[in-house]
Amino acid sequence: MFSPSQEELCALNKEPVKYGELVVLGYNGSLPNGDRGRRKSRFALYKRPKANGVKPSTVHVISTPQASKEHQRPPQGLRSLPSLSNRHRGKSFETTAQCPGRSQSAISAKGHHSISFTLSRSQTVIVEYIHDKDTDMFQVGRSTESPIDFVVTDTISGNQNNDEAQITQSTISRFACRIVCDRSPPYTARIFAAGFDSSKNIFLGEKAAKWKNPDGHMDGLTTNGVLVMHPKGGFTEESKPGVWREISVCGDVYTLRETRSAQQRGKLVENETNILQDGSLIDLCGATLLWRTADGLLHTPTQKHIEALRQEINAARPQCPVGLNTLAFPSINRKDVVEEKQPWAYLSCGHVHGYHSWGHRSDTEANERECPMCRTVGPYVPLWLGCEAGFYVDAGPPTHAFTPCGHVCSEKSAKYWSQIPLPHGTHAFHAACPFCATQLAGENNCVKLIFQGPVD
Structure with missing residues (x-):
């Protein structure tokens, strides 16, 4: 018998394709004061009317002290950087030589996203990103700025919402992570640490954990890290816990650091990927999210x-x-x-x-x-x-x-x-x-x- 795909069903019903949902652990159906706008206990990711994904393009190495100062910001030790999917990495980079005259502002003027890696006071590597017509990007973080699609704040144990229990200083990054979904079946979703800010930038300062990989591309970790656990056996009656890993800004998988903010990264886990599965858990150091695929939700109680x-x-x-x-x-x-x-x-x-x-x-x-x-x-x-x-x-x-x-x-x-x-x-x-x-x-x-x- 003919079995229509999710995309065909959505087309027949004139409903957008759903990639999946993020559900915040610790809330029994809604936030204590009710769901409001982008601040809620669950967030559905739908195929966008127009693709907003980006992919790495050109690498600029800026070596002038003046330019270096322009790229540094006072934020928390390390902010974030973008990268789309592992398949783009190392293949589409075009590296410019030392570029004393080229600055971040020139890239921003072109309306492009970028990730800045401050290596020292005199050198910054900027990875320029260009539009990707094949992917949709969704960003998660504590910030209420417009680039954040799903605003997440620290979960208070026991779901208490009194003033005494409020978090005084959040450990969740303002631009914590981004999820990139393929616009074509099977709508693969990938997670990356850090998100782009209102200036379309991700900044990794001098103190941030960052490095150059053997293939030449830069990568790094956010201050408190983005951890992911994929359950064994999916999200079913037979599921078992998986192993917690850390996801880099470019989507590579690493073993955990000794502590969340340690400078030394863990070991690269080459046989694992940043592809989200039904039941994957995403920890942002202050809140944990459950990823449910659209297909998984069809088999879940309502x-x-x-x-x-x-x-x-x-x-x-x-x-x-x-x-x-x-x-x-x-x-x-x-x-x-x-x-x-x-x-x-x-x-x-x-x-x-x-x-x-x-x-x-x-x-x-x-x-x-x-x-x-x-x-x-x-x-x-x-x-x-x-x-x-x-x-x-x-x-x-x-x-x-x-x-x-x-x-x-x-x-x-x-x-x-x-x-x-x-x-x-x-x-x-x-x-x-x-x-x-x-x-x-x-x-x-x-x-x-x-x-x-x-x-x-």
């Missing part, structure tokens, strides 16, 4: 499916085994408000109850209680349905809760995220709940819930 699962649980009328009152998960649009019928659970054993005030143990932490069903002592928290469909690896019923936050999702989704080491700070890694970014704890990081049905 909001309607999750709502149907919620109604199915509530229709079974689970009861508190002690108070015998009926429990119910609140509606998705009230997912942050504790309600009277809210199910609560003892996370050490998984027994689900209604809220009660007994069971405190004076010799334990304040949030720990003794379960009246099995006498197990552990965290006692309200349960919340995981509403962000992009985090589910299957469409199974919500039977497991993360410890200690109480977000509920399918068994395989819970077990998948429980074994993913997410970057934390400058050199630590730990598993976290994808719905609220709370660090997971407990023997297995998640627990199977034990509901009691109605007794009548």
